[in-house]
Amino acid sequence: MLNAVWSEELDDAGAVRELLLAARAADGRPEEVEPPSGGLHLPAYEDGRLVGYAHLDTSGDSFGRQVAELVVHPDHRRRGHGTAMARELLARDGELRVWAHGDHPGAARIASNLGLRRARELLVLSARVEDQEWPEPELADGVTLRTFQPGRDEQAVIAVNARAFDWHPEQGALTVGELVATERESWFDADGFFLAERDGAEGTVIGFHWTKVHPPNPTRFGGEPVGEVYVVGVDPEAQGGGLGKALTLAGLRYLRERGLKQVILYVEGDNAPAVAVYTKLGFQRHEVDVQYSR
Secondary structure, eight states, X not given: OEEEOOBSSOSOHHHHHHHHHHHHHHHSOOSOOSOOOSSEEEEEEETTEEEEEEEEETTOOTTSOEEEEEEEOGGGOSSSHHHHHHHHHHTSOSOEEEEEGGGOHHHHHHHHHTTOEEEEEEEEEEEEGGGOOXXXXXXXXXXXXXXXXXXXXXXXXXXXXHHHTTTOSSGGGOOHHHHHHHTTSTTOOGGGEEEEEETTOTTOEEEEEEEEEEOOBTTBGGGOOEEEEEEEEEOGGGTXXXXXXXXXXXXXXXXXXXXXXXXXXXXXXXXXXXXXXXXXXXXXXXXXXXXXXX
């Protein structure tokens, strides 16, 4: 019999970490194997052994929807544990979204059985660097590119980010404090963080491209380190003039110079204009992450 009880504190973080590592070995996901902090935790045990884990972000996304992640240990799947944990999630009040990273077929079966619908698709596109000819970025008159300077540019970037992503469930809520915290992460690279400014208006940022490099994951992308078009944001008042493409090219060329063989990016499945731009730059669909809702 499955024993699963919600809690604000996670007492068995080590066991959860081992479960997440086992899931990543089988599925390539999740990328992060440290149990999340905050929110609510639902460890699920069978005969005293941890067989599943769910986390509920009670603070919600930018639109107030609570967001959940649910994982079942690969050795204990197809026994109803995922369905039982999903029912525990659905028993809670409030608008809810549940991630299925990689569009896992097991998650699709659970969602179908419980009457959940696909509410969002987040595409993972990839490009092999050696197959691409990414030209020099072309900037409009009066616009220059430079790289991010920690301690100086945070507020300007966050202001553009908020305007560019006011429609986005997660990105639009980024704060200065969160950006500063990210600067302490081992992967942060200011040289790969490009800002577009208007000439003669130092500090007036109108767009940015933040790149990221992922360490090798044996079960994803051929086990190679992978570059990412992490975030490209353009102030709405500067959109339509090719600035987004120029910023993207600047970052792609930088990732190529770092010797990476593959670059990925995430884009909303219903953002047809962005998908079209990335397709012209050589990106193809690689994976999809899905959010289900009631």
